[in-house]
Structure formats: structure tokens, C-alpha cells
Amino acid sequence: MRLKNVPGSKEYIAQSNFVIHDETEKKGKIRDCFSNDNPIRIEIGMGKGRFIYDLASQNPDINYIGIEKYSSVLLRAIQKMEENPLDNLIFIRMDAEDITEVFQDKEIDRIYLNFSDPWPKDRHAKRRLESRQFLERYKKILKDGGLIEFKTDNNDLFDFALEEVEAAGWKMLSFTRDLHNDDVLSEGNVMTEYEEKFSAMGNPINKYIIQKP
Numbered sequence: 001m002r003l004k005n006v007p008g009s010k011e012y013i014a015q016s017n018f019v020i021h022d023e024t025e026k027k028g029k030i031r032d033c034f035s036n037d038n039p040i041r042i043e044i045g046m047g048k049g050r051f052i053y054d055l056a057s058q059n060p061d062i063n064y065i066g067i068e069k070y071s072s073v074l075l076r077a078i079q080k081m082e083e084n085p086l087d088n089l090i091f092i093r094m095d096a097e098d099i100t101e102v103f104q105d106k107e108i109d110r111i112y113l114n115f116s117d118p119w120p121k122d123r124h125a126k127r128r129l130e131s132r133q134f135l136e137r138y139k140k141i142l143k144d145g146g147l148i149e150f151k152t153d154n155n156d157l158f159d160f161a162l163e164e165v166e167a168a169g170w171k172m173l174s175f176t177r178d179l180h181n182d183d184v185l186s187e188g189n190v191m192t193e194y195e196e197k198f199s200a201m202g203n204p205i206n207k208y209i210i211q212k213p
């Protein structure tokens with residue numbers, strides 16, 4: 001998702017209390033953003049933040065951090081928090097490539113990846129958030145037994161992601177190629193903005209849940 005550049009969004013984000021600023025300087029202190037020891041779960045590429053906002057409001061005993069690269073998109077998530085703030089949700093504007101510069105080893109309980117950009121050209125494969133290069137980063141920050149949940153309607157991206165899981169030696173806990181018709185995996189499913197849009201067009205949704213090796 002790349003909204004048109006929204007003038008002033010960077011400045012707006014810079015003064016927001018719903019955002020962790022200077023995130024690399026906060027490495028080791030991210031937990032201080034929450035006044036509890038509850039698990040921390042992150043969504044990478046959260047877009048306008050509907051999924052993580054709904055998840056956080058349903059699960060007040062879990063802390064959530066939404067990560068988004070683009071200011072114009074993050075701005076929408078901040079505006080939602082301003083209308084109805086949640087104590088257990090905060091955002092970071094950053095490129096996920098730098099994730100190990102922000103989170104400590106084994107700090108994160110679970111990672112959500114939803115409708116990630118497909119980067120269709122082969123030479124861009126390592127930019128895909130499900131690539132083995134990203135799985136290596138996630139392995140560092142996830143605690144032992146930590147999980148990644150990934151959803152997409154893009155079959156090529158999902159096929160690639162399955163290959164990467166195997167190559168990187170992660171454990172496949174479950175997967176489906178039709179989430180909305182899967183009795184087990186669809187239970188409690190929280191929709192993302194893209195999920196609603198693409199499933200309304202008739203696209204089946206793929207999902208996997210994998211565990212850190």
C-alpha cells in the first residue's frame with residue numbers, strides 16, 4: 001500500500017505519543033513503552049493498522065507494536081488511535097530490514113505478516129518479508145517457540161514463502177490455501193484491510209503459521 005504522499009505526515013508522526021521515536025536508540029528499552037511484562041507481538045507492514053488495532057482491542061493482556069515503512073500510511077493508524085486510544089498498542093515507522101537494530105534477541109513473542117508486498121522480480125526476492133533473509137532476522141528477535149503468522153491472497157508469494165520456510169528449517173505448524181473456508185484456521189480470524197478487499201473479489205486467502213527452529 002502506498003498512499004499518495006500526505007504533506008505534513010512526517011511532522012505529524014514526529015510529535016505523536018503513539019509512536020516510538022529514535023527506535024534504534026531504544027534497543028533494550030522497548031518494553032518500557034508498556035507498563036507490564038506481557039508478551040510483545042508485532043505486525044510488519046501493518047498499512048493503516050486495522051488488523052493490529054482490532055487484535056489489540058480484543059487482547060488487552062498482550063502488547064502490540066505495528067511497524068510501517070511509510071509515513072502517509074502510518075498516519076492513518078495514528079489517527080485511529082487518537083479517536084480511541086489503546087494502552088497496549090504502539091507504532092514504529094521503520095524499514096523492517098533494520099528490525100534487529102531495534103529489538104533485542106528473543107524479545108518478541110509473535111510476528112504477523114499480512115498481504116506483504118510481493119516484489120515479483122526474482123532479483124528482488126530478498127526484499128520479500130517472507131524470504132530466508134528476513135526469516136534469519138526474525139529468528140534473532142523471536143523468543144524460543146515464537147511464531148510467525150502470514151496471510152496473503154498472492155499464490156506466487158505464498159509458494160515462495162513455503163519454500164523459504166523449508167529452506168530455513170522452520171517448523172510448519174499449519175497452513176491453508178483457503179482460510180475463510182478452513183474451519184480450524186478461520187476461527188477468530190481478524191481481517192486486514194487487504195484481506196477484506198481481496199476476499200470480496202473472490203480471491204482465496206492463504207495462511208501459514210510457522211515456529212522458530
Ligand code: SAM
Pocket residue numbers: 001002044045046047048067068069070073094095096097113114115116117192193194195
Ligand atoms: N498489512 C496490511 C493489510 O493487510 O491490509 C497492508 C498490506 S500492504 C500491501 C503492505 C504494507 O507493508 C505497506 O503499507 C508497505 O508500506 C508495508 N511495507 C512493505 N515493506 C515494508 C518494510 N520493509 N518495512 C515496513 N513496512 C513495509
